[in-house]
Amino acid sequence: MYNPTVARLTYRALLGRRRAAILFVLPALLIVIAVAVRAFAGADDQVAANVLGGFAIATMVPLIGVIAGTGAIGPEIDDGSIVYLLAKPVKRPTIIFTKLIVAIAVTMVFSALPTFVAGMILNGNGQQIAVAYTIAALVASIAYSALFLLLGTVSRHAVVFGLVYALVWEALFGSFVPGARTLSVQQWSLALAEKVGGEGAITSEVGLPLATVLLAAVTVLATWYAGQKLRTLKLAGEE
C-alpha cells in the first residue's frame, strides 16, 4: 500500500516548491505570537486557549492542510507529470495512499509540532492545554490531508476550494451558523481536545463519539474516492 519512491517524489515536490514557504511562515508566525503574548500578558490559561484555538487550530492547521494535501498531487496532475507515476505497474490506490501519508506527515510536522511549542511557550502546558491542542492538530491533520488530497485529485482549482473551505466555512461560517459547526473538521478535532484539556478549558460543538465516527468516515471515504478517481483520471484534453 505504501510506495517509498512515490513518497520520495512527493516530499521533494512538496518541499521544493515556492508554495512551501507558507509551510514555514505560518508556524513561525504562531511562535512569534506566542512569545509576544507570553511577554506582554504573562502565562494565562484562557489566553493560551484563545491563541491556540483561534489561530493554530482555526487557521493554521487547515491552511497547512490545504498546502500539503492539494500540493501532494494537484501540481502533478496540472502539468501532466503524473503520467510517469500512472504509466507504471503500481496500483492507483497505492499512489493515493502514499501521497496521503506524506501529506499527513507534512501537515503534522508543520502544524501540530508548532502548536505544541507555542502552547509550551504560552502557559507551560497548564491545564494540559498545549497537549490537548496538539492532539487536536494531529487528528485534524489526518482528516484535512485526506479531504484536500481528494480535492487536488478531482479539481484543477483545488487550492481555491480548499481555502474557501478552510477560511470561509471553518473560520467564518462556523461562527455564525451553529449547524455548520457540526460539519467541521475543526470541531471534531476539538472534541478530542476537550477530553484531554482541563475542565472547561476547551469546548467543542460535537460530542466525542460522533466526532470520532465523522473523522474516520471522512478520512476513509475521501481516500477511497481519490483512489477511484485516479484510476480513471483522463490525461488528455490537449487536442
Added chain:
Amino acid sequence: MTTIEIDHTSRWFGNVVAVNDVSMTVGPGVTGLLGPNGAGKSTLINMMAGFLAPSTGKVTLDGALIWRNEDVYRQIGIVPEREAMYDFLTGREFVLANAELQGLDEAAAQKALATVEMEYAQDRKIATYSKGMRQRVKMASALVHEPSVLLLDEPFNGMDPRQRMQLMELLRRMGAEGRTVLFSSHILEEVEQLASHIEVIVAGRHAASGDFRKIRRLMTDRPHRYLVRSSDDRALAAALIADPSTAGIEVDLSEQALRIQAVDFGRFTTLLPKVAREHGIRLLTVSPSDESLESVFSYLVAA
C-alpha cells in the same frame, strides 16, 4: 511478440469526435502514425497508453484490455509529448525513480541512461536541460524496464537534426529487436525515413495503411493541380487537353492563368515543357497549387 489491437474504437469529447471508428493492429517493428495536427493522433496514443477510455470499441494488448489495467505497464513504455517532468530532480534521480516504480534498481537506470547517451549530464537538474536532452531522458524513463511496446507521441518535435538521427537509429534498432514501436508525427519525411509501416489518421478517421511505398504512391498518384501562366494560355490549354495525362483545364480570368488538373504526375511534368516548346509558347508561371500536407491527406481520405 506483442500486439496492440484497436477494434472499432471511437472517442469523443462532448460534441467533438476526436477518433472515429478506427480499427488497426500494431505489431512488432516500427510503425508511424501519420496525420496533420489535430487529427486525433494523441487521442489514439492516449487510448493505447491507457490514459483515456474509448467511448466505444476496445483497445487491447495481446488480448487484455488496456484501460484501467496497471499490469500492462510492465510491457509498455511511454514517451509523452508534454514537457512536464520532475524538473527538481536530476536526470539520474528521475530515471532511477522510474526504474524503482518498475521494481528495478540503479543498474537498470544506468543502462537506460547509457542507451540514450545522457550519462554526461545525468547529475544536472532536469530544469537545466534543453528540449532534446529532456526528450532523451523521457526516452530513458520509458526504456528502463526494456518494454516490448514503446509508444512515442511526436518524439521528434523540437529536436535538432543530429538528435533526430540518433533517436531514429535507436528506434530502428528497437524495431529490429522485435519490439513494437509506435510513434506519431505530422511530417511525412520523418515517418518515411523510420517506419516500415505507416498508419495515416485524418480528421479522426483511419485514412490509409501500408508501407511507405504504398503511401507514397497514393500521394504521388493523386490528381495534381497546377497554376500555369504563359504567353498564350488558350493555345497551351488546347494542346495539353489532347494528352491523357491532363484531366481538366480551367481558364481563370481573374488570375489570368490556367488551372490544370493532371492525373499522371510523372507524364505531365515532362509533357508541359515539351508542348510549350513545340507551339512556341513561353511559360511564365508553373506552380503546384495544392501541395500542402492537408490536401494530400484529404485526398487520401477520399481514396
